[in-house]
Amino acid sequence: MTSTLNALLPVFWIIGTALAYAAVTYFITIVQEAYKEGRFWKEAGVFVVYLAVVLILGRLVFRSASAADWCALVLAVVGAAGAVVAGRKKASLATSLFLMSAACLLPFVINLGNSADPNAAGGIRSCRFFIAAFLMFAGVFSVYIAGYSQAENMFKKRSARRRFMSLSGATVILVTGSVIFLAPFVWLLGTSFKESDQIMKFPPEWIPKRQISQEFNGKKCPVWTINETGETVYELESFEDGTVKVAESGGREYITETAELTKVTKPGLKWENYPDALDFLPKSTKKGLVYLLNTVYVTLLSILGTLFSCSLVAYSFARLRWPGRDIVFGLLLATMMLPGAVTMIPVFMIFKYLGWVDTLNPLWVPSFFGSAFAVFLMRQFFMSIPRDLEEAARLDGAGYFRTFVLILMPLVKPALAALAIMTFMGSWNNFMGALIYINSPEKMTLAYGLQLFMGEAGIEYGMLMAASVLVILPVLIIFFFAQKHFIEGITLTGIKG
Amino acid sequence: MKLKALLCLILLSALLPVGVRAEKAETYKLRVWGPLVVDRSKGWEAAVKVFEERHPGVTVEMLSMGAGGMNPQKLLTAIVGNAPPDVVYQDRFTIADWASRDTLQPIDDLIERDRNTPGGVRPEEFYPAAWDEVKYNGKAFGVPTDIDSRLMFYNKKMFREAGLDPERPPRTWSELQEYSDKLTKRNKTGYDSIGFIPNYGNAWFYLYSWMMGGKFMSEDLKECTIDNPKSLKALEWMVDFYNRYDGIEKLNSFVSGFTGMEFDPFMTGKIAMRIDCVGLVGNIARWHPEMELGACLPPIPDDRYNHTGDFKNETQTWVTWTGGFAYVMPRGSKHRDMAWEFMKWMTSMEGVDLTMREQKKYNLERNRPFVPWFQCNRKVNEAMVAKYTANIEKKFRDPMLLGMEALDFSYYRPTTMISQRLWNEHDRAFQQAVYGMATPAEAVKEADRNVQGALDKFFHQNDYPLLNWNIPIAIGIAVCLILAVICFINVRRQHLSRIAKQEFGAAVLCASPWMFGFLVFTLVPIIMSFVFSFCNYDVLHPARWVGIMNYKDIFGAEEWYYMSKSIYNAFYLAIFGLPLGMATSLCIALLLNMDLKGMTWYRTIYYLPSIMPIVATAILWTWILNPEYGLINVAWKASLSEWFNIDPPAWLAAEKTAKPALILMGLWGAGGGMILWLAGLQGINRALYEAAEIDGANSWVKFWKVTVPMITPYIFFNLIMGIIGVLQSFEAQYIMTSGGPVEATLVPVLYLFNRAFGEFRMGYASAVAWILFLIVFILTIIQLKLANKWVYYEGGER
Known part of the structure; x- marks a missing residue:
């Protein structure tokens, strides 16, 4: 069942992309109109309050690591529902922002399965793509209905409307294209700041990271975690044969292989690649x-x-x-x-x-x-x-x-x-x-x-x-x-x- | 004002490098090429330092000059251009090849002179295999330094896990197969681990052929015998082995996922057995000392092991082979004596000991074990191995001792003047057979024919008459004179007024830079190249007139394979890549022509890739197209593999996808063509669109009926320049693939470049260039003829 749905996913993505285009058109229209009528800030304020309430509620209600994901889900559902309503009436900026938020937060929803318990495979995890695609489909489709009626209100003249649609279409394509064309550059730049073990990581990481060093017994020591227990240890000395001498925070010292450890990292640049290269x-x-x-x-x-x-x-x-x-x-x-x-x-x-x-x-x-x-x-x-x-x-x-x-x-x-x-x-x-x-x-x-x-x-x-x-x-x-x-x-x- | 400042800057900068170049007169630089082996460099540095101290005024500059080993093209251009290095660290088996072309100096006189001095070189002290390799026509051309024999290494831990006895490695080919089957673990898409890959490491078809008792050259070195039943059997065995594990492409894409020593598939337990040089021990000790290493002599055919069948009377059971490097002196080396001193020093007991001692010290400071390497001088070698293996782990020492023993019965490659060619052909025969492009029998037959052809040519090269340059020069001068007279008469006949004459003078003066350039950099070269295309010419020797032989060769079976392949590849790239690229850049231009905000940004972003230095692009894309870690395949695995179970392609590593990979890379640079399209689009009269709109045309119709016809001159221009560009493409292929895999990315200019600057067959390369020119010419003419039918020129004039 899920595999068939997963196989259908590209179809959802294609439809979703087409609808996203309409959504952008709609959004630009709404913002422009709000500006023109001077109610932009007011409505934006309403939206921020809405967002804050949902997030705080989410935190209070779920209180788990994946709370943000659940919030996103709630947001998406509320947004999608709102869109259906908005499609009938003349939408306000706040409503449209709700809708946009639904679309924007979808990536989090896609993450939903990821953060769920990995042992509960087969359930929510394997059909996460399906969930995401469905939400995107539902959300964006309703936005499209709303957007089209809105655009019709705005541009009475057919040619003007068409021109507006094609311009915003071009923007979407150009921006997507720019991302694709720039990706190798970003990758090049990122890699030039990476440690060699991060370069070889799979799946690849875009952001260069460096190992954290912390004070331990008055000395700056690189920090690792032990794979099995997740315990933090401090590196005292590293040897070329792939072993390191580490100390537990309790003070016990021993030699272990780096394969048993994971580096504790934070985003950071390895500038040394440049002087080293020279x-x-x-x-x-x-x-x-x-x-x-x-x-x-x-x-x-x-x-x-x-x-x-x-x-x-x-x-x-x-x-x-x-x-x-x-x-x-x-x-x-x-x-x-x-x-x-x-x-x-x-x-x-x-x-x-x-x-x-x-x-x-x-x-x-x-x-x-x-x-x-x-x-x-x-x-x-x-x-x-x-x-x-x-x-x-x-x-x-x-x-x-x-x-x-x-x-x-x-x-x-x-x-x-x-x-x-x-x-x-x-x-x-x-x-x-x-x-x-x-x-x-x-x-x-x-x-x-x-x-x-x-x-x-x-x-x-x-x-x-x-x-x-x-x-x-x-x-x-x-x-x-x-x-x-x-x-x-x-x-x-x-x-x- | 700004212009003046710029001018000053230009003049200033013209002076700058003069300052950089200034050198002290009393000292000189001894230039040594090729010796950068990273794990020995510290020792070498120390040895060089002592050498410099002992010879005041000399500084030694060591350069690697090319990926991995020595780049032959670089060395040849340097020798030909009279700016050679003084010493070259050269792969021994190619020495005969280089010596036969008079690119190296014999050093017998120096050996004789110093043989009884303390640091002298005495040939009898060297392993015969090593010394024979530096000799050509009875003369010695270098001093052999390091030597290596091949062993089979295996991972004891993997043996244990597969239920095999780690102390009982395979001895025969059938055992090898059986072990390999047990050690290979497959998964859904490929492998988790592989037992053995015949040509992974450093074994080659050579080794297996020797094992079967085959020889590639006859005793007198005048006949190529690669097409013999024994070698053929060996090749068949190799091919069968690959096919057992789903063929070479699968295996290659598995292996190419692990780059660098850190991720080496053998050292990290992905491949269980590997035939390689003893030098591998040093790498393992450096990168994966934890590995449970075992070593034995490479397994041999069952008959040989049991002394049955063909091998009933064979006295030598085990087979391995050796190779290594030597210090040689190129022709034109400016400091012959000092170069000789350097060669002696680097191979002397003292020099080697110093090198190893310092390298060891450096390694130990970094907690890296030190493993010595073998020397060609038996005395030095035995002393060094005894001294430096005494304290290393047993698992590293044992292979060293075994390898040293093997040096006494190691085979070595025939020292023929076509050794490089033989090497290339033997590898190609293997590739052809294993990729299924030819049966093993066909492959060796072809290799045999090719090598024999080269041999025959070598032995008959002096049969042809020397080219008499006076004839082409005389013809050239005569033609020029006739042209000049015609021009003069024509101009005279027009009865120009005084002003017109003045204008004529000024015009010719203005155009003279180009006219001169045309003469020197185009016309004369064209004539020269035409003449050369009928000659045998290697720049070092006078050209010999061979008639149309070069052209015959191009269409002969041997070269036609490469030539046709390169033309096919160029057309493939043109037919699939060019329209795609043009369409992409036209789309971008159309979008950018829409008066959007942020146009400058988009324009910059889309144009950027096309201004990247090709080398940087190549480096970046080699990485992006990496089958395991590349961006593209990562995205592929997360989407297409996940949903449809489509395996990601190996891109540049596989024959089928190498060209699409290049096209893909080309698309990234498609923004370069966008500018010309923009020029065309902006030149279209708005009124045409308005008229179309009044007639009720929608944008689709407008595009096809107005835009496209109006930009046909640009389409035409891009097409012509694009085809010329594709036929001339070179750099990306040179840097990224060198034409591989299996010539899948060999393009005409790369082919020509290899023949011209890699083998210095200038005459032949000129002929290739002319064929290429002919193709471009015909294509252009066809396009010009067709152009009348579809290209629209505003105003109706051309």
């Missing part, structure tokens, strides 16, 4: 500082080179008339199709001939000779600028280069900014170049250094993640502050040929 690098890299400097050096020169060469070349293609221009531009576009693999080997040999293997030069010198994609972007942008200003300048006797520097350059700043950021990202993350050309640690860049590091510190995930965070951080910061220029630069440029 210490792991070869000495000649000065704790990775050399990597950073090399990367900055290569990146800045690449940006400089790209901006200089590409804007100049694009100017020639976009603004100057010369025989054969279109053929040459076609050639430029064609090089975009050329796989880099074709030229990789000969270019390696050219740099080898120049004696540039194991120097940073191969990583930035090519940028001074333009890249097809960047030239193309810049040309498109140049094309979108009206010719009037430029022609005026030409009439005033300015040469081609003067016109370019004084008139056009200021106008294409957004595109230059976008290009600079794009080059920054590309150059900062350039892995293959360093992989082929760089051999000495004192000439490595961050991207490649990290990969080498990965090979050596394979086991220490905490350190590895810390190192990754350090490499990503500058990119994140720059992107966050520059993203407006970046995205607008590209958006403005367009790619239409």
